[in-house]
Each structure stands twice: as C-alpha cells, then as structure tokens.
Amino acid sequence: xxxxxxxxxxxxxxxxxxxxxxxxxxxxxxxxxxxxxxxxxxxxxxxxxxxxxxxxxxxxxxxxxxxxxxxxxxxxxxxxxxxxxxxxxxxxxxxxxxxxxxxxxxxxxxxxxxxxxxxxxxxxxxxxxxxxxxxxxxxxxxxxxxxxxxxxxxxxxxxxxxxxxxxxxxxxxxxxxxxxxxxxxxxxxxxxxxxxxxxxxxxxxxxxxxxxxxxxxxxxxxxxxxxxxxxxxxxxxxxxxxxxxxxxxxxxxxxxxxxxxxxxxxxxxxxxxxxxxxxxxx
Amino acid sequence: xxxxxxxxxxxxxxxxxxxxxxxxxxxxxxxxxxxxxxxxxxxxxxxxxxxxxxxxxxxxxxxxxxxxxxxxxxxxxxxxxxxxxxxxxxxxxxxxxxxxxxxxxxxxxxxxxxxxxxxxxxxxxxxxxxxxxxxxxxxxxxxxxxxxxxxxxxxxxxxxxxxxxxxxxxxxxxxxxxxxxxxxxxxxxxxxxxxxxxxxxxxxxxxxxxxxxxxxxxxxxxxxxxxxxxxxxxxxxxxxxxxxxxxxxxxxxxxxxxx
Numbered sequence: 001x002x003x004x005x006x007x008x009x010x011x012x013x014x015x016x017x018x019x020x021x022x023x024x025x026x027x028x029x030x031x032x033x034x035x036x037x038x039x040x041x042x043x044x045x046x047x048x049x050x051x052x053x054x055x056x057x058x059x060x061x062x063x064x065x066x067x068x069x070x071x072x073x074x075x076x077x078x079x080x081x082x083x084x085x086x087x088x089x090x091x092x093x094x095x096x097x098x099x100x101x102x103x104x105x106x107x108x109x110x111x112x113x114x115x116x117x118x119x120x121x122x123x124x125x126x127x128x129x130x131x132x133x134x135x136x137x138x139x140x141x142x143x144x145x146x147x148x149x150x151x152x153x154x155x156x157x158x159x160x161x162x163x164x165x166x167x168x169x170x171x172x173x174x175x176x177x178x179x180x181x182x183x184x185x186x187x188x189x190x191x192x193x194x195x196x197x198x199x200x201x202x203x204x205x206x207x208x209x210x211x212x213x214x215x216x217x218x219x220x221x222x223x224x225x226x227x228x229x230x231x232x233x234x235x236x237x238x239x240x241x242x243x244x245x246x247x248x249x250x251x252x253x254x255x256x257x258x259x260x261x262x263x264x265x266x267x268x269x270x271x272x273x274x275x276x277x278x279x280x281x282x
Numbered sequence: 283x284x285x286x287x288x289x290x291x292x293x294x295x296x297x298x299x300x301x302x303x304x305x306x307x308x309x310x311x312x313x314x315x316x317x318x319x320x321x322x323x324x325x326x327x328x329x330x331x332x333x334x335x336x337x338x339x340x341x342x343x344x345x346x347x348x349x350x351x352x353x354x355x356x357x358x359x360x361x362x363x364x365x366x367x368x369x370x371x372x373x374x375x376x377x378x379x380x381x382x383x384x385x386x387x388x389x390x391x392x393x394x395x396x397x398x399x400x401x402x403x404x405x406x407x408x409x410x411x412x413x414x415x416x417x418x419x420x421x422x423x424x425x426x427x428x429x430x431x432x433x434x435x436x437x438x439x440x441x442x443x444x445x446x447x448x449x450x451x452x453x454x455x456x457x458x459x460x461x462x463x464x465x466x467x468x469x470x471x472x473x474x475x476x477x478x479x480x481x482x483x484x485x486x487x488x489x490x491x492x493x494x495x496x497x498x499x500x501x502x503x504x505x506x507x508x509x510x511x512x513x514x515x516x517x518x519x520x521x522x523x524x525x526x527x528x529x530x531x532x533x534x535x536x537x538x539x540x541x
Contacts, residue, residue, distance in 0.1 A: 004449055005370025009378055012363035012424065019397065019416040020385055027396035086287035093288075098532075100291040103298070103525045108478040110500035111521040114513060115301050126300050129317040158297065219391050222480045226500055240391045240481075247395035248485065260392040271387045 031257035041254065048258035058259060061242040064149070068224070068238065069217035072153045077209055079157055080164025085198075087165070088172045098169075105162030109222040116155040117142070117227065142227060145235025152227055152236060159223070160216075164209045171205040172198070211274045218267060239263055305329065305515035312510040328515035338516045340491060341498035345477055345520070348410065348494055352417045352476040353469050359418065361465060364427030365453045369439065385421035394485050401486065412486040413494065417476055423468050430464040431457060470531050474524060495520040 031048055035041035052058045087097035104112065119126050120141035128138040141151040179197050188196070221240035225231050231241060243263065247256030304312055306324040314321075332338050366372075367379060397416055401407040406415075434457065442456050458465070483494045490498065499520060 005366045005372040006374070008366025008370065008449075008453070009363045009372075012359040013378065015359060015415065016381070016385065016419050016421065019400075020388060020393070020419045020421075021381070023393045023396040023400055024388065026400060027393065030396060030399070083290065086283065086290065089283065089287070091284060091287075097287055097291050099525075099529070100294045102528065104294065106474065106478075106524040106528050107521040108496035108499075109480045110496045111517040114499065114517045115297050118301065118304065118510065118514065119297055124313045124315050124317060126296075126317060129315070133316070158294065215389075219389050221391060243391070243395065244481075244485070247398070253395055253399060256395045260395060264389065264392045267389055267392075268387050 027257040027260055030254050031261050033254045035254040035257075037251040037253065044254070048255050049262070051255065052259050052262060057237075057242055058239075061237045061239045064224075064236055065218060065220065065239045067149060068153065068156075068220055068236075069214060071149070072156050072217050073210065073213045075153065075157045076161050076213055077164055077206070079161040080209065081168050081202075081206075083161060083165040084168030084172055085194075088169060101165045102162040104159050105166075107159070109159075110226060112155065112159045113223060113226040116151075116158075120151055142229075142233070145233060148228060148233045148236045152224055155227065156220075156223055164213065167205055167209050168202065171202055175201050207278065211270075215267065215270065218270070301514050301518060305511050305518055307511055309509055309511050328509075328511035329519065331512050332516045332519055337490070337498070338495075338519065341493055341495040342520055342523075344410075344413075344492060344498075345495040348413045348417075348483070349473050349476045351410075351414045353473045355414070355418045356420055356423060356472045357465055357469050360420065360423040360468065361427055361458065361461065362453070363424050364431055365457055367424070368428045368431035369452070369457075370449065382421040382424055385419070386425075391481060394481060397482075398485050408487050408489050408492065410492065413483055413492070416482060416486075417479065420472065420475075423472065426468055427461065427464055430461050434460055466531070470527070474527075477524060 030041070032043060032045055033041035034044050034047075083097070083101045087094060087101060107115075120128075122128055122138055122140065122143070125141075127141065131138060140147055142148050175198065180193055183193055183197060219240060220238050221244065224236050224238050225241050225244075228236055231237065231245070237245075239259070240263075243256050243259050246252050246259060300319075303319055305328050306326070307321055308323045308325070308327075311318075311321045311323070367375065393416075398407065401412045401416075406412045438456065438460075439452055442452050447455070477494075478496060479494075480496050480500070484497045484501070487493055487497070490501075493501070499516060
C-alpha cells in the first residue's frame with residue numbers, strides 16, 4: 001500500500017522528465033559544445049558563454065526585451081485595472097464590456113498580428129486614414145525601428161490587457177459591498193473609496209499581475225517576430241528570437257543553448273526574488 | 283464613468299469590427315482610399331472561399347486534434363499525479379514536489395532548441411507526436427488540482443475505503459466527480475493555451491499539412507497574395523471559436539485563473 005501512491009504520479013513524471021528535465025539537461029550539455037545541426041559535437045568548455053558576453057546581438061536583443069518589458073508592463077497593468085474598475089459597476093451593459101475587453105486575449109497571435117498589420121497599413125490602414133482625416137500626417141508604424149517598438153507595445157496592450165482585467169475583476173468581486181455602503185453613509189466620495197478601500201484591498205492582486213506580466217513580457221517572441229515581418233526589423237529583435245535564430249537559422253545548437261541558459265538564469269532570479277518577497281509577507 | 287467605459291469598449295472593438303468589415307468587402311474595395319466602412323456588394327464570399335480552399339480547414343482540424351489530445355492527456359495525467367501527491371505518501375514524494383516547483387519556473391521558450399533536437403533524436407520531429415507530447419507537461423496544473431484534492435474531507439475517503447474501495451476506485455468514483463469544476467477549469471485553460479500556442483508548433487513542424495491554425499496562418503498566408511478580404515476572413519474563422527468557448531464557459535475560466 002505504501003508504494004502504490006507512486007504509480008499515480010508515474011505517468012505525469014515520465015512525460016515531465018522526458019520533455020522538461022531531459023531537454024534542460026541536454027541543453028546544459030550542448031551549451032559547452034560546438035554542436036551544430038548534425039555530426040559530432042566537440043567540447044569547448046565556457047567558450048559559448050564567453051562569446052555571448054561579447055556578442056553585440058545578445059546585448060541588443062536583451063536591451064529590446066527590457067525596453068519592451070518596462071514599456072508594456074505598466075501600460076497593460078494600468079489598462080487592465082481601469083477596465084476592471086469600469087466593468088465592475090452594476091450596469092446592464094456590463095456583459096458587453098467584459099466581452100470587449102477580454103475577447104482579444106482569446107485570439108491566437110497570428111490573428112492579432114494580421115489585424116494590426118492591417119490597421120497599421122500605410123494609405124488604406126484605418127489608423128493612418130484617421131490621422132489623415134484629422135489633418136495629421138501618416139505614421140510609418142512598422143517601417144522604422146523607432147516606431148516599430150511603440151506599435152508592438154500598442155498591439156500587445158490591446159491583445160493582453162484582458163488577462164489583468166480578469167484577475168482584477170475577480171479580486172474586485174471579493175470585496176464586500178458593505179464596506180462601500182458603510183463608508184458612503186460616513187460621507188466618503190467615490191474617489192476616497194477608491195483610495196482607501198479598493199486600492200489597499202487590491203495590493204496582492206497588483207503584485208500578482210505585475211510579476212506575471214514582467215515574466216511574460218521578458219519571454220516575448222511571437223508578436224515581435226510576426227509584426228516585424230518574420231524578424232525583418234532588427235531594431236526590435238527580442239532575446240527569445242535571437243535564441244531561435246541561433247538554433248534554427250544559423251544551426252548553432254550549442255551557442256543557442258548557452259544563451260537559453262543565461263536567459264533562464266535571469267528569469268529564475270526574478271521569480272525567486274518574487275517568491276522570497278511574497279513569502280515574507282505571509 | 284459610464285461614458286468612459288463605453289468609449290474604451292468601442293476602441294477595443296473597432297479593430298475586430300474593421301476586420302469583419304474588410305472580410306465582407308469585395309476584394310477590389312479593400313484597399314480603397316479614403317477608407318469607407320460600408321460599401322455596396324458586401325457578402326460572405328471571402329468566408330466561402332476560405333472554406334472552399336481546404337488549407338485553413340486543415341489547420342483548424344489540426345488545432346482541434348492537437349488541442350483535444352493535449353487537453354485529454356493533461357487532465358488524465360495531472361489529475362492522477364495530483365491525487366497521488368495529495369492522498370498518498372510514498373518514498374520520494376517530497377522530491378517530486380520540489381521537482382514540480384522547479385518546473386513552474388522553467389520558461390518553455392528556453393527549451394525549444396534542445397527539445398527540437400530531442401524530437402529529431404526520437405524520430406518524431408514533424409509529426410503530431412511532436413506537437414502533442416511536449417505540451418502536456420504543465421506542472422502548474424498538478425498544483426491547481428492537488429490544492430483541490432487537499433480540501434476534500436478525509437472522512438469521505440475513509441467511508442469509501444471501509445466500503446471496500448481501492449485507491450484507484452477512490453480516485454475514479456469519488457475524487458474525479460467531486461473535482462469536476464477544477465477539472466473543467468484545467469481543461470479549458472489547457473485547451474486555450476494549446477490552441478493559441480505559437481512558438482513550439484512553429485518550431486516542431488514544417489509540413490504545411492501538419493501545421494496548427496496560428497502557425498499556418500502566419501507562415502503560409504503569403505499564398506493568398508494580396509487578397510485581404512480572404513486573409514482577414516480566415517483570421518476571424520480561426521479566432522472566434524475561443525471567444526465563443528469563453529462565452530460558454532466564463533465562470534470556469536475565471537476559476538482557472540484564480541486557482
């Protein structure tokens with residue numbers, strides 16, 4: 001009887017080891033070799049790691065990833081919070097807000113990119129058409145390095161704000177209505193209620209949404225790669241895209257694995273800091 | 283406040299509305315300047331051509347097949363594992379728990395290169411197996427379910443054991459029915475994640491007949507040339523099933539995310 005419990009875990013464990021633990025170890029092994037796509041790999045020690053620290057493409061793609069993270073995270077969190085505060089009010093058309101704010105989050109990235117590529121088109125794109133009608137000049141949304149990152153952030157906010165929205169909405173619904181009723185009797189204005197009741201009670205949700213968003217933003221690949229025409233704008237290349245290119249277009253499996261490990265270390269440090277901070281609070 | 287909410291909702295819906303508008307236009311009208319929302323001759327032709335062409339349908343079929351396979355496998359193996367970790371004690375249990383915590387931190391993005399090498403080594407690169415198996419490994423789901431099983435009173439289980447039920451019986455006839463809401467949440471969350479996953483399916487298959495919808499749409503769309511109405515009709519066809527699913531299962535999805 002004591003042993004039988006293990007067999008419940010075994011099927012998951014087999015898949016887990018095969019497709020998570022093994023590739024982690026294989027990647028670690030490959031990162032100290034010059035492994036290419038085929039043939040024998042030679043042990044090269046820390047050469048890949050030394051090379052990546054001197055590789056300007058690693059630094060620039062890390063930089064773009066960082067820029068993307070620090071610009072998209074506050075925007076996504078604030079928009080999500082705003083949406084939740086607006087949609088939480090008891091009005092008949094509430095269902096419409098929920099649908100409008102959350103629907104984009106359910107679209108696959110390539111659908112989102114197609115839609116926004118279409119909106120950003122020069123000439124017949126809706127956004128440039130609107131700018132023209134307002135008497136403003138057209139903007140080359142995706143044609144310049146400088147504008148491309150802004151366009152990518154705008155698209156990402158539209159696509160993913162719904163996730164924070166849903167978390168905030170769930171948290172708002174757990175705040176007892178009596179708190180607002182009692183404070184209203186004491187003469188509190190809606191703004192005071194927001195500052196003194198809603199915000200303090202949302203603090204754990206803020207933390208959760210912000211950390212999840214930072215971790216998600218650091219791992220960005222899909223929308224940048226696709227919006228820049230399958231990687232066509234070098235000024236926005238992310239670190240995951242550089243890993244992808246090193247492994248699959250330049251066939252340097254060893255080098256790509258080394259970059260993956262450095263990137264993983266970065267993510268792990270952020271996650272650990274978060275666990276440590278939240279553990280202390282409890 | 284109400285006006286602000288309405289304005290924001292309109293801004294959020296305009297991209298979708300304009301996509302639908304374009305998909306309904308005759309191809310010759312899609313690139314006209316200045317932009318007009320409604321033109322004579324709007325029809326469902328573009329949607330019809332997408333259906334007639336078969337390629338998009340094949341991608342949708344692949345997405346459905348992969349999504350269902352990953353979801354069924356995930357629900358099966360994670361619920362078994364969660365039950366084992368919650369209700370039994372065995373040697374190595376704490377090691378397994380620690381291993382799962384570590385796995386939550388590993389971003390799938392850092393695994394693509396070695397994982398693909400592994401698929402090549404196993405001889406399953408460019409097959410459905412390569413699409414399905416690596417996506418089943420979701421340690422966070424084990425946690426969601428374990429937390430749920432932890433909350434089921436011991437007395438219920440003991441009563442069943444006194445009635446002569448074995449462990450497997452307790453899992454199947456007692457725990458699974460009780461856990462239905464949590465299982466639904468895990469299933470929906472897994473299906474949504476799998477349906478929308480891009481990077482791994484993009485790497486794992488190169489045969490257009492095996493591509494899932496997001497990958498096919500992104501990589502083979504050039505074969506449509508500049509037929510915008512048709513491309514956007516295809517995008518809407520593949521994008522809307524999950525929106526419909528969300529409308530049907532709103533409550534479970536919220537539970538899944540909170541869990």
